[in-house]
Amino acid sequence: MPAGGRPTVRSRRLGAALRRYREAAGLDQAAAAEAIMKSVSKVSRLEGGAVSASALEVRTLMDRYGLQDTDERARLERWARSSNERGWWLDYQDTVRPDYADHITLENDSTYIRSWEPALIPGLLQTPEYAEAVIASGPTFIAPERIRQLVKVRQERQRRIEGGGTHFTAIIWEPAITALADAPKYCEAQWMRLIEAGQRQNVTVQILPESASMAAGMSGAFVAFSFGVEPNVEAVTVRNVANTTVVESVEDLSVYVNVFDQLRSAAMSPEASTKHIRQLINNQQRN
Secondary structure: OOHHHOOOHHHHHHHHHHHHHHHHOOOOHHHHHHHHOOOHHHHHHHHOOOOOOOHHHHHHHHHHHOOOOHHHHHHHHHHHHHOOOOOHHHHHOOOOOHHHHHHHHHHHHOOEEEEEEOOOOOHHHOOHHHHHHHHHOOOOOOOHHHHHHHHHHHHHHHHHHHOOOOEEEEEEEHHHHHHHHHOOOOHHHHHHHHHHHHOOOOEEEEEEOOOOHHHHOOOOOEEEEEOOOOOOOOEEEEEOOOOEEEEOOHHHHHHHHHHHHHHHHHOOOHHHHHHHHHHHHHHHHHO
16 A cells, blocks of 8 residues: 555556556556566556556566666656655655655656746745745735744755756746745845756746736646656646646646746746846846
8 A cells, every 4th residue: 555545646657657558568557566576456556556566576567568668667666666765854744744755755756847937936936035925925824933933945946956857847927026026024035046046957847927817827836747858748637726646547647737838938938037027136236
């Protein structure tokens, strides 16, 4: 059983990949069960992410399915080994909801992250002061101690990009950035955080102009994740006021890829975005 007694995003991704390769090989679940000497029920639960597969089982199935790609084989074996790994976020399990934990797991495993934010600064780029204000202004009451814990979680998440462990592209609608001027207590520090982050080799920050309202209206906030050498989107998380949903179907993912490409095309260049933020800082300092 995956850690926590529920299907995890890691076990679901592994199961879905094994199902795709089985179907591509023209085999049924009975053939897969025979290969690893398990029941058809076990294969069904494995492909659904309800149970974990060992690295040996994954290797055997890949042999049976005729999968030759060495990078893909290594990746699936790595997923098998990590499906029950304890992530650092479990130290905050009294604070982090299961759906938020899924999002953090995807961040932690990713090689590429693409974020679209029409209303807020992305969590991976937030200062502690801004993060605290955002969390405290949510639709439900959160106790001060839990707010402090959630800010710590956000800071831990940021280590992923600060250490260069993943490529991060953020597109932010301009009103989310200019609205910071109404919060002089932390606006300059948050603007500077955006500039400093954009100077990292693995981080790209682009502003979608306020005038591009048609593009901004295509979708609410979402984050797209890639896990391999190539930046192919394999999962998307969509946040609403109640929870975070993981999108994994190929058809739905293609829609989000298309939306992000259109947003990126309509956004300012990284250089123009930095210049615009510097101008906001200058204006704030003159006021």
